[in-house]
Amino acid sequence: MLTLQYIPYHEFAPLTLDDKLKRVLKSVKLDKIIIIEGRLDAVEESELIKRTMQQIDKKFKGIEIASIDYDFRSLDLLDKVKKNIAHFLLNRKPGLTIVGPATVVKEIRKDPTKIELMTLDKKNR
Amino acid sequence: MKKIGSFFLGFLGVFKKRKNVKLGIYGPPNAGKSTLANKITKDWLGEEMSKASPIPHETREIVVKEKITIKSKGKELTFNLVDTPGIATKIDYEDFLKYKLNAKEARERAKEATKGVIEAIKWLDNMDCVLVVLDSTQNPYSQVNITIIGNLAARNIPVLIVANKTDLRKADIKRVEAAFPQYPTIGISAEKGHNLEVFYDNLFKLMK
Numbered sequence: 001m002l003t004l005q006y007i008p009y010h011e012f013a014p015l016t017l018d019d020k021l022k023r024v025l026k027s028v029k030l031d032k033i034i035i036i037e038g039r040l041d042a043v044e045e046s047e048l049i050k051r052t053m054q055q056i057d058k059k060f061k062g063i064e065i066a067s068i069d070y071d072f073r074s075l076d077l078l079d080k081v082k083k084n085i086a087h088f089l090l091n092r093k094p095g096l097t098i099v100g101p102a103t104v105v106k107e108i109r110k111d112p113t114k115i116e117l118m119t120l121d122k123k124n125r
Numbered sequence: 126m127k128k129i130g131s132f133f134l135g136f137l138g139v140f141k142k143r144k145n146v147k148l149g150i151y152g153p154p155n156a157g158k159s160t161l162a163n164k165i166t167k168d169w170l171g172e173e174m175s176k177a178s179p180i181p182h183e184t185r186e187i188v189v190k191e192k193i194t195i196k197s198k199g200k201e202l203t204f205n206l207v208d209t210p211g212i213a214t215k216i217d218y219e220d221f222l223k224y225k226l227n228a229k230e231a232r233e234r235a236k237e238a239t240k241g242v243i244e245a246i247k248w249l250d251n252m253d254c255v256l257v258v259l260d261s262t263q264n265p266y267s268q269v270n271i272t273i274i275g276n277l278a279a280r281n282i283p284v285l286i287v288a289n290k291t292d293l294r295k296a297d298i299k300r301v302e303a304a305f306p307q308y309p310t311i312g313i314s315a316e317k318g319h320n321l322e323v324f325y326d327n328l329f330k331l332m333k
Contacts, residue, residue, distance in 0.1 A: 041275070041279070042271075042272055042274075042275025042276045042278070042279050043276060043279055045268070045271075045272040045275070045276075046246050046249070046272055046276050049212065049213075049214055049242065049246060049269075049272065050242070050243050050246050050247075052214060052215075053216070053239040053240070053242045053243050054239070054243065056215075056216055056235070056239050061215050061216065061217040062213070062214050062215025062216055062217070063214050063215060064214060064215065065214055065268045066268050067268060067271070102214070102215035102217065108268070109264065110264070110266045110267070110268070111264075111266055112266065112304075
């Protein structure tokens with residue numbers, strides 16, 4: 001059985017980097033796929049990779065991760081400005097981050113605006 | 126007085142930095158980073174610097190080759206070349222068993238590979254310019270590629286994207302270009318030596 005865990009922006013964003021990484025890895029090591037509202041920035045992602053590498057062992061093989069930005073291209077100029085102002089005022093990084101354990105998530109296929117998550121069959125884990 | 130002192134120290138720092146320019150080679154495992162590093166050192170020093178192999182994570186430690194001077198159209202460029210381990214988000218020792226390594230060798234390789242990834246990320250702060258080597262037959266939108274390039278952008282490090290393996294049928298340089306339009310992309314085959322002259326011209330532009 002797959003477990004998806006959603007973490008809303010207001011819960012995740014105020015955490016320190018260390019707490020963010022602990023929160024993500026704790027859930028992933030319990031074989032949960034987590035969906036975070038908002039994007040990790042590049043430095044946070046590289047810290048997550050470093051922390052993941054430090055924790056790899058016989059059971060934990062690492063993570064699959066993908067972030068996606070909201071696609072503003074289809075919006076007209078006024079809507080784009082409105083969205084950007086709203087995100088600026090709320091201090092939000094628009095988008096979505098998905099992180100799952102490599103033993104459950106085989107691959108996250110991504111193009112600029114779409115994410116496909118492929119899981120492993122239980123017998124192959 | 127202190128300000129003048131720190132200005133001169135800063136100036137000397139820049140001068141020192143420019144004398145030992147570090148050109149890093151980054152990318153995911155098996156993109157051809159070491160093959161490109163070897164091609165560069167073979168072309169300009171007559172010797173290879175790294176071991177390349179089809180087994181992922183062949184490079185598990187940072188390898189530095191100092192004072193490589195390349196010449197083109199009367200210009201000269203000297204730098205230290207830094208070949209880094211491939212950056213990955215997962216490492217499973219069982220993947221190495223497919224390459225006929227025994228279990229002990231595979232576990233050891235996996236352990237070293239995890240350390241290599243950490244080292245590669247730590248070394249990002251030391252780089253002056255970076256070649257991001259991507260396998261042009263693979264989807265360029267992987268999070269590892271985006272993370273590497275995002276980190277370089279955050280540090281204002283000049284980047285040249287090298288779409289490698291253009292000799293293969295599935296190569297798609299346009300897709301790599303479309304994924305990272307903010308950076309110049311050059312298609313090459315490091316193994317076959319295709320388009321290397323254009324690559325070296327771009328290297329001059331990157332490091333000017």
